[in-house]
Amino acid sequence: MFDFAGRMLSEERAQHYIDEGYWTSDSFVDVLEKDAQDYPDFVHKDEERSLTYKEMWQEVEALAAELYARGIRKGDTVAMQLPNALDYVVAVFGIARIGAIGVSLQIDLGRQAILQSLQKSKAKAWIIADNFRGQPLYEMALDVQKELPNLDYVILQGTTAGAPSDILTFTQMRSSAKRLVADELAANRPGPLDAFLMVFTSGTTGSPKGVVHLHANYLWAARAYAKNFGYEAGDGVLDLAPICHQTGMLSGVMQTIASGARILLLERFSAIRVLKWIEKEKPAYLVGAPPHVIHLANASKLKDTDTSSVKFFIYAGAPVPSSVLERMQEASGIKVGGMFGWTEGFLATATNPSDPMDALANTIGFVIPGTEVRLVDEDGNDVEPGTPGEIWSRGPNFSAGYYENPEAAQRQWDKDGWFHSGDVLRQDETGRYRFIARADDIINRGGTKVDPKAVEDVISAHEAVENVVVVGAPDETLGQRTVACVILHEGAEPFTLAALRDFLGERGLAKFEFPDRLEFMTEFPMTHSGKIKKKDLREHFRREAEAQS
Structure with missing residues (x-):
């Protein structure tokens, strides 16, 4: 198992998840490769281009070979700072193809938080967009690189006016004819207990913490939640949430790939543009954050749009007022359901499309099967149903801990593996959970x-x-x-x-x-x-x- 200071997942607990069948022997790379074999012609789209599963896998293979040629090996880290684009998906899997670890950086992160994240993750390469919302990211990256002696490569996604012709570009790398040979792939192929993604959290409010997700826990979560929401092969999943955050990456990308479904990525949100995508692409699912739900529910053209393809609008991040969810369903027939969890452990609870309107509007659903949950008082004692308490959780969904940050990890997890969330919930008479607030709120x-x-x-x-x-x-x-x-x-x-x-x-x-x-x-x-x-x-x-x- 991938080891580091700050790992809170014990060998015994990992073995328990394997023995009980929660964690399987495959990696997420294996899943994408199988999708390319089973559904080669299913098409993914972003706002610039489209890729079939077969074409996506070819780009993943090319990127992996190019990274390998530059010395990236199993266990190395490669940072990614990209918008909602298929390039991001290719980057995640191209890095993972050789057992390296993708480090997901928020696209609009400040310079100091970026520097800290790159230092802590020990990134050897950094794939970055040329700009975001008019801010020149690539120029910033070249400046930051001067302070990072271990950062060997800055790889440009997009184009930058006046850039030298010999710069390393993501487009060239994913279009390469290079391929790794069998022994190179075998030596670097990831297993279920290898690290898959490192996601930095709290970069705007404190020292960034690198959450280490293994292939095993990420894949279990993606499969379990896809089953909860009813994802099927070929379904279109229109993601409005940033995939540098885990709502977008988990439900918009990983659950989709785990199901053989189709990724549809929207980078620039507006309610009108979403409605146009719905009519054109006929998605089965929408994935977003509270503002996306609110703006779409208030859209004047919602009633006039054919939204019949949409089975469910999945959101997370914060509660949306029940009146907004009711208004959405009344105007369009779109059911809206919430997920509740954390970057560290994905979901603890979720609603699903079969829930009645009252449950969708006023609860965060049942505990995901396989996940353990406790509601406790200030002394750590379990509270009775109906009584608010802080939620503690553990399960096969949880990450391994905080990379090289044992102090922060030990504050968040206890010796028995329970994650202390700081969120206050209440269990109602149906067994569903209702979010009350952050303890501070x-x-x-x-x-x-x-x-x-x-x-x-x-x-x-x-x-x-x-x-x-x-x-x-x-x-x-x-x-x-x-x-x-x-x-x-x-x-x-x-x-x-x-x-x-x-x-x-x-x-x-x-x-x-x-x-x-x-x-x-x-x-x-x-x-x-x-x-x-x-x-x-x-x-x-x-x-x-x-x-x-």
Whole structure:
């Protein structure tokens, strides 16, 4: 098994997953190779080009040979900083073909976080787009390379005006006629317990942590979740989420490949463009983040679009108000279901297309079979069903740990392998789970705990509200007061706090849950993956309170 400081997966637990049949003897590379044999003519598309499974495998073989020729071997790391494109998929599997480890970097990551990630991962090569949203990435990469003596190659994806003719380009490498011979492939072929992908997390809020996913845990997760959602060979999966994040990579790419389905990648999101892709490509699944769900549900042309091919819209990242999910289904017939989990372990729970509307709109579904879950109190004792508790989890879905970061790994996992998430959930009478909040998001108003999602769900039903976030702000008397941050629909008239409270009261919200303050905003601070940065909003109100004191 791939070993490193910060590995929390024990040899005994890995053997248990093998003995029990959770982990199989194949790697993800084996799965893609078999797809190319079984479904050679199924077509994948991005906004620039299309590839059949057979053509994708040929490009993977070419890239692997080119990387090998430059000294990349099994266990080496190769960084990838790319947009939603088929090149990204080719890069992941071309690197894995020779047992190397793809290091997934967020496309819009800041320079310092990039430098830290490359240093920590010990990357020998870096495949990077020429630019992103007008920002020159390749020029930045050449500058960063000067500080990284172990980084031998910067490989350009795309074209850069004025670049020298002898630069190493991804297009040339994936189009190469080179192929590895049998003994070279055999010596570097990955096994199930070898590392597949390293995904850096928390690069914008702290020191980046490299999550190490093995072929075994990634492949088990992709197969289990594809089964949960009903993926079938040939299904089109239209991915709106960035594949440098795990919602997009897992559900948009890996579950798709694990099923022999077709990858459809959208890089530049707009609701109108999504609707056009749906009509043209007839996808069976959409994959996205909360903003994608909200914008599509509010699209004026949604009712006029033929969305009959879509079985399910899968999203993750944060809860979407139930009224938005209901509006989507009423307008288009598209069912929307949520996944809940973490970069470190993929999913703990998920809904599925057969769930009733109430479950889709208000829960995050059942625990994925094979995954263990506990809800615990502050002392680590299991709570009764119906009582909120922090979710701990372990299972064959989990990564091996944080690369060369034992301190962070030991804070997150305990000695028995339980991952301590910091997320508060409640199990309802049906056995499904309901997300309450991050532990930090719970509002303590004068000793009474306020669940922000419960308040957000009711406010979102207001006809003038496009999106809402409820956070706690410092208060000398109560400790925290509740602030409702609202984005209005275009053209909607603002309303008063008193009117909002009347609205909430009419819908049965308790008075202690009423917001103490109402703030209208034009946008919320967002991560690249589509999560609202509640921490930034809380910090804004904290600084405001300090300035007034």
